Amino acid sequence: MTLLFLSVAVALAACGNQGSGSQANGKIKVTTTIGMIADITRQVGGQHVEVTGLMKSGVDPHLYKASQGDVKKLEQAQIIFYNGLHLEGKMIEIFEKMTKDKPTVAVSRNIPEKQLRGWEGGEASHDPHIWFNVKHWISATEVVRDELSKLDSAHAADYKSNAEAYIKQLKELDDYATKQIASIPEKQRVLVTAHDAFGYFGDAYQIKVMGLQGISTASEYGSKDVSDLREYLVKNQIKAVFVESSVPKKSIEAVIEGAKKQGHEIKIGGELFSDAMGEEGTPEGTYIGMVRHNVDTIVKALK
Numbered sequence: 001m002t003l004l005f006l007s008v009a010v011a012l013a014a015c016g017n018q019g020s021g022s023q024a025n026g027k028i029k030v031t032t033t034i035g036m037i038a039d040i041t042r043q044v045g046g047q048h049v050e051v052t053g054l055m056k057s058g059v060d061p062h063l064y065k066a067s068q069g070d071v072k073k074l075e076q077a078q079i080i081f082y083n084g085l086h087l088e089g090k091m092i093e094i095f096e097k098m099t100k101d102k103p104t105v106a107v108s109r110n111i112p113e114k115q116l117r118g119w120e121g122g123e124a125s126h127d128p129h130i131w132f133n134v135k136h137w138i139s140a141t142e143v144v145r146d147e148l149s150k151l152d153s154a155h156a157a158d159y160k161s162n163a164e165a166y167i168k169q170l171k172e173l174d175d176y177a178t179k180q181i182a183s184i185p186e187k188q189r190v191l192v193t194a195h196d197a198f199g200y201f202g203d204a205y206q207i208k209v210m211g212l213q214g215i216s217t218a219s220e221y222g223s224k225d226v227s228d229l230r231e232y233l234v235k236n237q238i239k240a241v242f243v244e245s246s247v248p249k250k251s252i253e254a255v256i257e258g259a260k261k262q263g264h265e266i267k268i269g270g271e272l273f274s275d276a277m278g279e280e281g282t283p284e285g286t287y288i289g290m291v292r293h294n295v296d297t298i299v300k301a302l303k
Contacts (some may be wrong), residue, residue, distance in 0.1 A: 009163040025050070028152050031077035033088050034061050035277040036131050037107055037140070039287045043145045043166040048155045052077070057263045057279045060246045065090050068291075075096055079145060079151055083127035084108040085116070087275075104146050105142035117199050129274070132201035134174035134291065138167050173288050174204075177295050184302045192233065192241040194252050197274040204233060225253070228257040233266060238303040240269030246276045269301025292295060 027050040032038040038053030054070050055061055071094065074080055082088055084106025098104045109131050117127035128135040145163035149156035189207045191198055195209030212229055241256065242275055243249045259266045272294045278284025284293045
């Protein structure tokens with residue numbers, strides 16, 4: 001048993017008798033993991049919820065370890081939403097403990113298994129980056145709506161209305177992404193990033209996706225991965241690759257430098273948001289703004 005797990009267990013025991021009662025302001029206390037889920041919950045819950053997101057802008061959920069402060073926030077919540085599919089791999093034991101005392105819900109739970117992308121390797125059997133297919137994020141929104149309605153039936157009508165309005169925006173976003181990516185000439189429609197987070201995006205919007213690392217940033221990449229990707233980019237004359245806000249640039253820079261030595265110039269087409277949204281208060285600090293930013297950045301660089 002690791003020291004981390006012992007510290008978490010101590011924190012759970014210390015918080016265990018505090019209860020999860022509602023705040024004095026009467027709002028439902030919700031704790032989420034990634035920012036994209038916090039955004040859904042605020043959109044659906046509206047004035048009836050107080051949302052605490054554990055992972056801020058630029059944070060990598062694959063490597064995230066909960067602090068004792070995080071455990072306290074989870075303990076004090078009335079309901080917890082997380083992604084699931086092993087995205088928050090280092091928090092699974094915490095979720096298992098929390099689910100005994102309160103709704104602890106994976107927003108990915110209603111996506112049919114046949115619609116999940118497989119992944120060979122690691123503990124997970126499926127790619128967890130479901131938010132890059134907007135249709136899957138509509139499913140996640142419906143899970144949040146249903147769970148809030150179950151917990152707080154007095155405001156179920158509001159949750160339903162808020163969800164309907166938000167889902168309408170998501171359908172418009174899905175249509176926007178489809179049309180914009182289709183405007184890139186097919187031979188140039190190749191998205192290269194540091195890690196393989198955009199598989200669902202590629203499947204949904206018909207763009208070839210290549211990542212230097214695997215689905216999890218916890219996976220290692222080697223010199224062969226760099227050389228294989230470099231050779232592909234040179235052979236196919238791909239003109240741009242992308243960095244990610246939550247992943248170090250070093251790996252992609254190695255690919256660019258290797259291609260340059262072979263006489264092929266590759267530029268960084270821009271920074272994409274993959275496992276975390278932008279700063280709070282910016283357009284990219286919302287799920288819709290994040291996806292639109294990614295789409296616009298990709299199209300501008302590859303067209």
